[in-house]
Amino acid sequence: MYYEKPDRLLLGDHKKRTTDILNEIHSVAKRKSDDAFSDFVELNQDEFSYNPQVGKYIKDVLQSRQEALNIPELAELTGISRSYLYQLIPAKDTPPKTVKNNPDRKLLLAIAIALKFSVDETQHLLKYANEPELYPRRKFDAVILYSLERRLRLVDTNILLASKQCDLLIFGNEKTTQDE
Numbered sequence: 479m480y481y482e483k484p485d486r487l488l489l490g491d492h493k494k495r496t497t498d499i500l501n502e503i504h505s506v507a508k509r510k511s512d513d514a515f516s517d518f519v520e521l522n523q524d525e526f527s528y529n530p531q532v533g534k535y536i537k538d539v540l541q542s543r544q545e546a547l548n549i550p551e552l553a554e555l556t557g558i559s560r561s562y563l564y565q566l567i568p569a570k571d572t573p574p575k576t577v578k579n580n581p582d583r584k585l586l587l588a589i590a591i592a593l594k595f596s597v598d599e600t601q602h603l604l605k606y607a608n609e610p611e612l613y614p615r616r617k618f619d620a621v622i623l624y625s626l627e628r629r630l631r632l633v634d635t636n637i638l639l640a641s642k643q644c645d646l647l648i649f650g651n652e653k654t655t656q657d658e
Contacts, residue, residue, distance in 0.1 A: 494525055532581055532607045533567035536589060539599055555592040556632060558585065558648060583609040587622055588647040591635050597626045618644040 499522065506514045549567065553560045566581055586607055590600040600622075601611045612619040621642055625635040636646045 494522075499525055532586070532603065535603055535606050536593070537567050539595065539603075540593065552589070552592065556588045556648065558588070581607060582648070583607070584645070585648050588632055591622070591625055591630065591647065592632045594629050595626065597623060600626055617642060622647075 502518060502522075503515075506518045549560055549563045552558070552567075553563055583604065586603055586609065587600070589595075590603055595603065597612070604611050612623050614620050614623055618639070621639050621644055622635070624630075625638065630638070632647060639646050
């Protein structure tokens, strides 16, 4: 379930905006009390992200668009194996028994492009995965940002990446896409 704020959606049980949490940390730090910080952490357990939520975020974005998540179609669009996607994206609200905890940044970007995520949704996805956000001063990231803005297909994004002498996104039978 999402909680909306003006410019972005929040995943899961999060009830506070990131800026609110940051303000609370700032306030607790002013008190110079490790006990107060420990209390803050204890009270805000549900506000912290962890990697298994990455797949839930992908699923939730699609559901917010009233689009059914179809793993076989996503596998075909991205070249990522079905079994890997089933481990990444939970079919139910509970994570699968084997969860992909650390999906590769390029794999996440391939999924974001294939699913026509906005730049904001993609940046949020990368944050949940503890991966660096897209930074326009990096050539690779600039190409990805352009592709997201233009809503290019994954194959067209890879063609553009190749033309700019950048690494390609995952597409086809690469090591990380094989059944594990």
